[in-house]
Amino acid sequence: MADANKGYDGSMPPGKKLKIVFVIGGPGSGKGTQCSKIVNQFGFTHLSAGDLLRQEAKSNTEQGTMIKNLMHEGKLVSSEIIVRLLLKAILASGNDKFLIDGFPRHEENRRAYEKIVNIDPEFVLLIDCSREEMERRILHRNQGRDDDNVDTIRRRFEVFQESTLPVIQHYEKMGKLRRVDGNRQPDMVFEDVKAIFAQMNTQGRNVTIAQTNPFKRWFLHLCCGCFDVQDGRN
Numbered sequence: 001m002a003d004a005n006k007g008y009d010g011s012m013p014p015g016k017k018l019k020i021v022f023v024i025g026g027p028g029s030g031k032g033t034q035c036s037k038i039v040n041q042f043g044f045t046h047l048s049a050g051d052l053l054r055q056e057a058k059s060n061t062e063q064g065t066m067i068k069n070l071m072h073e074g075k076l077v078s079s080e081i082i083v084r085l086l087l088k089a090i091l092a093s094g095n096d097k098f099l100i101d102g103f104p105r106h107e108e109n110r111r112a113y114e115k116i117v118n119i120d121p122e123f124v125l126l127i128d129c130s131r132e133e134m135e136r137r138i139l140h141r142n143q144g145r146d147d148d149n150v151d152t153i154r155r156r157f158e159v160f161q162e163s164t165l166p167v168i169q170h171y172e173k174m175g176k177l178r179r180v181d182g183n184r185q186p187d188m189v190f191e192d193v194k195a196i197f198a199q200m201n202t203q204g205r206n207v208t209i210a211q212t213n214p215f216k217r218w219f220l221h222l223c224c225g226c227f228d229v230q231d232g233r234n
């Protein structure tokens with residue numbers, strides 16, 4: 001963990017306000033596709049939990065191998081690992097608005113995020129899509145993903161049904177869920193997504209990393225090496 005904060009270049013100014021939007025949906029629902037469009041139009045940084053894990057899985061370490069095996073089976077990786085990777089990427093980016101794609105996947109992810117990062121998402125974008133359509137898309141994706149095979153896809157669908165549904169219900173109760181119909185063509189889906197982002201209230205719910213309490217700052221310090229979250233410097 002010594003180099004966990006290696007990428008951070010010190011460019012995040014002190015007290016910078018951060019905006020977080022979670023993007024969730026079943027496997028192949030079009031999260032990555034819509035995130036690219038949101039990045040182009042609204043200047044967010046796209047952090048895909050799956051991509052961060054795929055990157056980590058390439059490392060020739062015990063943890064890398066463990067992640068690779070879990071992903072191959074369509075199972076979920078420990079929340080602590082994924083939250084730490086997300087936090088590292090947030091701190092390294094220098095941007096102040098983030099799309100976190102494929103997270104939270106289950107209640108444990110959500111609780112770990114709340115404990116460690118504790119920046120309320122502005123809202124949670126849910127891309128709704130039928131299972132048949134998602135399966136068709138994944139089997140035609142051709143990106144060489146180790147988990148895009150019939151057996152793993154089945155397991156990923158099960159995990160989505162069993163584990164992600166409670167997270168969706170949680171945010172729905174909080175009035176934070178924004179649902180779009182993802183069964184249509186990408187540009188049509190984006191029309192609805194665009195309207196949601198255009199409406200985003202820029203006031204109010206943002207917090208700064210420096211505003212997190214001392215215990216959380218200490219935890220962030222442990223997670224991210226020598227980063228001082230109080231003044232935003234190494």
Ligand SMILES: Nc1ncnc2c1ncn2[C@@H]1O[C@H](COP(=O)(O)OP(=O)(O)OP(=O)(O)O)[C@@H](O)[C@H]1O
Nearest residue numbers: 026027028029030031032033137141182184185186
């Ligand atoms: N609205 C759409 N209509 C048809 N094809 C789409 C649509 N959105 C995305 N696709 C295609 O479907 C495939 C899956 O899309 P994408 O990678 O964006 O999904 P995802 O939700 O990020 O999937 P995963 O959870 O597996 O990462 C890609 O090949 C993409 O080009």
Ligand SMILES: Nc1ccn([C@@H]2O[C@H](COP(=O)(O)O)[C@@H](O)[C@H]2O)c(=O)n1
Nearest residue numbers: 049050070071074075076077102103105
């Ligand atoms: N919060 C998460 C997100 C992803 N995973 C693992 O990565 C796989 C691929 O995720 P995509 O979002 O790129 O489809 C997923 O099947 C999990 O194995 C995770 O554990 N936790």
Ligand SMILES: [Mg+2]
Nearest residue numbers: 031032048050
């Ligand atoms: Mg994706």
